Amino acid sequence: MENSPLFKSGHTACAGCGQAIAARMVIEAAGANTIIANNTGCLEVFTTKYPETAWGVPWIHSLFENSAAVASGIEAALKYLGKKENINVIAQGGDGSTADIGLQALSGMLERGHDILYVCYDNEAYMNTGVQRSGLTPFDTNTTTSPSGSQSSGNIRPKKPMPEIALAHGIPYVATASAGLPQDIQRKVKKAISIKGPKYIQIHVPCPLGWRHETDQMLPVAKLAVDCGLYPLFEYENGVLTGQKKIVPKPVEEYLKAQGRFKHLLNNPEEIKKVQDIADNNIMKYNLKAQA
């Protein structure tokens, strides 16, 4: 991959890491006048192993769960200095740091109305510590702490509805995106930073190691998630659904069979049906079906 001055190559991400691509899209869209606060997790680890850094913008990592609060302090300081108008503040982290342990800090940031874009890189498990389930792990996923077995077909709960939780704070912009559609990420980031106030973007980022697919399958797997309705892409502006990626829905089985984390489902039509129901529900709820 060619070098970018804002997100330099040479970091230590795994081959085919969706988060690395998404993070690069985000910062390139936001531009050089941006300060980032980053939670602990894969992205933080693979971009900033002392004495190297991949970041060409001011960047800070404090702890696992507090990027939203650290960013709140940065934003407050910029306001005090009279510099907020010209500088974007981004808080970012993985799904575990966002939806579980950092949810309180994020909720505080959203509720207080800070002018910050929060980006959640959703690889659907605690990857940095070895693929444990998080609140954003999908239903029936095999992870190291939600293993499938004779009494279980994996993670027992569907994904926590984080975009809706963000939305419920009454913030001006909420969107989902996918590493499979990099330009769409950039468009959404640009729109988000043009809006004052708290914004939330959640990006689906395949993890070849955790999801168990070939490293060259990152883009197709990400796209399949969107195309089957399991990862609906949408935008809410001021609480109103203003856009969604229309799809000609593919069966979820195509998506499931591409990944080892769902292998245990493949001979289990009953479970696949449950997953299909989740996708169908998304398709209805967000009106995803393209007109014939």
Place this chain on the structure above:
Amino acid sequence: MKEFLEGSHAIAEVIKSCKPGVISAYPITPQTHIVEDLAQMVSDGQLKSQFVNVESEHSAASVVLGGSATGVRVYTATSSQGLFYMQEVVFNIAGMRLPVVMTCANRAISAPINIWNDQQDSISLRDAGWFQVYAENNQEAVDFHLIGYRLAEDKRVMLPVMVCMDGFILTHGMEAVDMPEQEKVDKFLPRYNPLYKLDPAQPVSMGLLADPDYYMETRFAIQETMKESLGYLSDISREFNSVFGRDYKDLLVEEYQLKDAEKVIVAMGSVCGTIKEAVDEQRAKGKKVGLLRIITYRPFPYARVCEALKNAAKVAVLDKAVSLGAYAPIAVEVKAAFYGKKQGPKMISSFVAGLGGRDITLETVHEIFRRLSTKEVNSDFVDLKPELLKEEYGE
């Protein structure tokens, strides 16, 4: 100018004069009055800070971390459970060498839940890499915040400062305090000019992963700075005296009636006021007793303690905290200070008193001096109620 003020209000006033750019606030008794007063000052336009009402102490500490990393002076305050809730951020702030100043209104730790004063909260975070200074009265509490910012922001230091003041006793106590005038504050405490900050004009990365090849040196560097800072504290207090007309010696310890003292109590914080009274009473009767007050607990002033106590025959260390299952926190330090030394007290006894707000009276202090006559004791609890202990065990 002397004003008769509630401790918390005096702290809010001095913080106002330090002009922090970012203040974060979360309620916990007995700290709350401080941030309430600051909120009013911001609301009235007397203070131009960004006032961030956070959703937890974890975020209170994280907000000042972010603000400080962006290059502005910051302030927050907490107590007890709040301090514990922010613990990992507290360590993180020091590791990142950010000059945060925070007030800890000292309060006991749950369970059982108890809002009254002891020093278990801040003492439990003694290893965090923060300076910890303990005020005896509200004048000191006020002054220590000014000195705290000066020390924290000193380029040779760049470490956070926790100003500890006993909850209720000081925070809610009314005292006459000589409030520092703004011109003098501005002279003593110049605008914060960070070494490095989050700024797109000069991008830096902060908070990197340090593997075994790099981690240890970062801790060593703080340890060295802490040691050197004992000297800086003396310098800064001298300068403080000259600007504000005070009389602080070195801000490490205070020696009270130590010259010919045979029995000495070592203690920290507001209880030293009572101990001084007890010392005066005994001195009036011709008893050679004294007090060594620890002001700076981190870094611990070992050399000064040895120097001050070298001629005392018997020392009683009074802790308002415990290290359950081990020697009490201040006692450990005093004993360690004399390890291997030729000259020093024959006896260092350790007493625990005042936990969860139990009054330490003049009689308590006299009792400690009495118990110091016999054999050496460790973590000897004073003023226990035997009848409650009986009930507990159903005897």
